[in-house]
Amino acid sequence: MPENGVSFVMPVLNERAYLRHAVESVLAQDLDVPAELVLALGPSTDGTTELAEALARDDRRIRLVDNPAAHIPVGLNAAIRASRHPTVIRVDAHSELAPGYAARALATLERTGSANVGGVMHAEGRTPFQKAVARLYNSPVGLGGGAYHGGAHEGEAESAYLGVMRRSVLDEVGLFDETVRRGEDWELNLRIRQAGHRVWFDPGLSVTYWPRESWLRLARQFRATGAWRGELVRRFGRRNGIRYFAPPALVLLLTLAVIVSVLQLTGALSGVASLIASAVYLPLAAYLLLVLAVALAPGGGGIRQRLWTLLVLPTMHVAWGVGFLGGVLKGAGDTVDASRLGTRNTPLP
Numbered sequence: 517m518p519e520n521g522v523s524f525v526m527p528v529l530n531e532r533a534y535l536r537h538a539v540e541s542v543l544a545q546d547l548d549v550p551a552e553l554v555l556a557l558g559p560s561t562d563g564t565t566e567l568a569e570a571l572a573r574d575d576r577r578i579r580l581v582d583n584p585a586a587h588i589p590v591g592l593n594a595a596i597r598a599s600r601h602p603t604v605i606r607v608d609a610h611s612e613l614a615p616g617y618a619a620r621a622l623a624t625l626e627r628t629g630s631a632n633v634g635g636v637m638h639a640e641g642r643t644p645f646q647k648a649v650a651r652l653y654n655s656p657v658g659l660g661g662g663a664y665h666g667g668a669h670e671g672e673a674e675s676a677y678l679g680v681m682r683r684s685v686l687d688e689v690g691l692f693d694e695t696v697r698r699g700e701d702w703e704l705n706l707r708i709r710q711a712g713h714r715v716w717f718d719p720g721l722s723v724t725y726w727p728r729e730s731w732l733r734l735a736r737q738f739r740a741t742g743a744w745r746g747e748l749v750r751r752f753g754r755r756n757g758i759r760y761f762a763p764p765a766l767v768l769l770l771t772l773a774v775i776v777s778v779l780q781l782t783g784a785l786s787g788v789a790s791l792i793a794s795a796v797y798l799p800l801a802a803y804l805l806l807v808l809a810v811a812l813a814p815g816g817g818g819i820r821q822r823l824w825t826l827l828v829l830p831t832m833h834v835a836w837g838v839g840f841l842g843g844v845l846k847g848a849g850d851t852v853d854a855s856r857l858g859t860r861n862t863p864l865p
Contacts, residue, residue: 521601527591556591634676635721746843
């Protein structure tokens, strides 16, 4: 392995609409060390593989490996094993690196002595729906306030978005756990920290992320992500942050409210008992007011974007919470992010 250089690794599945832009943002990075981009190709059905092959023919820095299992950690490990340089930069096909991202990340990695460095995931959207999703991604109300969703203070972190990693440390801790289909980055960073290394957040690093383009795909994505977070809770308990327990608490409150309302409507619950049980509606009323306040807040966009916000925010929380409870109770099993399968996306401008 050369003494210096950077290997960008990217798992790809049904990303024809986004792949070219993601690849161009990687190849445009200004570096004074050798660089390569390794694409791990899943069995796409939308022409992604053909596009990747064309891109590789046009630029010798692009290399291709197969990921027939289609799972993200499997593809990442295949790309890492095929890579040739001592620094590994993870890239997502739904993302675009800001100019200077890699150079700054390398400097931060060296300055802090960290094993992994990450920055801010800045979501963007094209349609009113996607803009509503992006705004909630960038808000602590939407995704729970992790540092990479808008943190401003540099320092040690629990995890890192995407990640700029030392290959030697990845080899030491054993790469990504291929049994973890979602949340694989959090699990890897847990092992990195347990091995005595440092994970670092640098808010000066920015990555543009393009969310899912439809309500159904968003719901599927969040349910799968929640299921795997539940699986990680089964495996690692309270090493998971407290913020992960808010969406399942909302789902349990909703379930309890439905039960109480049925009992009240059928007369099985009445009088003082009914009055006391009605207290379950209070936190839900507060939650609905929160959703309304977020939709009406400044910066919420046009009327269509604000209307989508009213649906998107509860969808994110409820789908994630339902998945989480299932993951905790019976494990994530073979749960996959079905939003990545058989997609047809509108190309980026």
